[in-house]
Amino acid sequence: MIILKNEREAQGMRLAGGVASIVLKELCSWVNPGMSTRDIDEYAATRIKHYGGKSAFLGYKKYPCHVCLSVNEEVVHGMASDRKIQFGDIISIDVGVVFEGFIGDNARTVSVGGCDLKAQKLMDVTERSLHEGIAQAVAGNRVVDISRAVQTYVEKHGFSVVREFVGHGVGRTMHEEPQVPNFVDGKSSAKLRPGMTLAIEPMVNAGGAAVQILRDGWTVVTKDKQPSAHFEHTVLITESEPEILTRPENCRTVTESV
Numbered sequence: 001m002i003i004l005k006n007e008r009e010a011q012g013m014r015l016a017g018g019v020a021s022i023v024l025k026e027l028c029s030w031v032n033p034g035m036s037t038r039d040i041d042e043y044a045a046t047r048i049k050h051y052g053g054k055s056a057f058l059g060y061k062k063y064p065c066h067v068c069l070s071v072n073e074e075v076v077h078g079m080a081s082d083r084k085i086q087f088g089d090i091i092s093i094d095v096g097v098v099f100e101g102f103i104g105d106n107a108r109t110v111s112v113g114g115c116d117l118k119a120q121k122l123m124d125v126t127e128r129s130l131h132e133g134i135a136q137a138v139a140g141n142r143v144v145d146i147s148r149a150v151q152t153y154v155e156k157h158g159f160s161v162v163r164e165f166v167g168h169g170v171g172r173t174m175h176e177e178p179q180v181p182n183f184v185d186g187k188s189s190a191k192l193r194p195g196m197t198l199a200i201e202p203m204v205n206a207g208g209a210a211v212q213i214l215r216d217g218w219t220v221v222t223k224d225k226q227p228s229a230h231f232e233h234t235v236l237i238t239e240s241e242p243e244i245l246t247r248p249e250n251c252r253t254v255t256e257s258v
């Protein structure tokens with residue numbers, strides 16, 4: 001069942017999206033060579049708390065960290081550890097927060113001090129593929145229109161989309177219907193209606209699409225060890241243009257202080 005949000009609930013989703021995005025923004029500008037992914041996770045915990053939120057990931061199916069930190073060939077669900085990030089690495093940061101009962105979910109990949117051109121292109125194409133998908137998130141379209149837009153854009157640039165992990169509806173719980181694949185899976189897909197809130201999240205590999213899960217039970221890596229990037233926004237379907245909910249301007253603290 002797809003849960004449509006009324007205007008009051010949409011406002012709740014905006015606030016949660018605001019906290020999720022401002023924390024993500026802070027983490028992205030904070031990363032530097034030499035810090036461990038545990039340092040970043042601890043910083044994330046303090047920033048989420050600062051804005052009055054809670055991690056949506058910590059404890060979810062026993063996930064032990066506040067945010068997901070996935071380095072280079074890690075695709076998603078990387079876990080905080082003593083691993084130090086180095087100049088030239090790319091790191092995907094996925095932040096999901098609960099704020100006043102609603103969840104905002106967003107992610108982006110950044111370089112650690114800079115990276116090679118291929119990794120930069122991978123990040124750029126992944127981010128643009130997210131926006132190609134968002135552009136299709138309009139009432140009357142179907143979920144598959146989002147999927148197709150992402151896949152077409154990614155493959156046109158010679159990269160591949162991950163099949164095993166997909167975007168999702170999001171609201172008071174992190175994973176609601178419908179699933180939002182980043183490829184055309186040939187199944188029937190739901191019609192988009194005003195009030196739907198979707199986490200659209202392309203995971204894009206520089207090499208092949210194949211992934212595997214490490215023995216820690218969480219970390220997803222590319223089979224060919226080539227790098228992967230991940231961008232995500234929580235989006236509201238409206239009567240007109242799609243509305244990105246995960247925007248720093250939606251954070252109450254930020255709005256009130258200007």
Ligand code: MF3
Nearest residue numbers: 056057060063068077094105
């Ligand atoms: N953005 C991811 C998702 O929607 C993050 C989940 S991490 C988990 O599935 F640890 F909470 F599973």
Ligand code: CO
Nearest residue numbers: 105199201232
């Ligand atoms: Co998500």
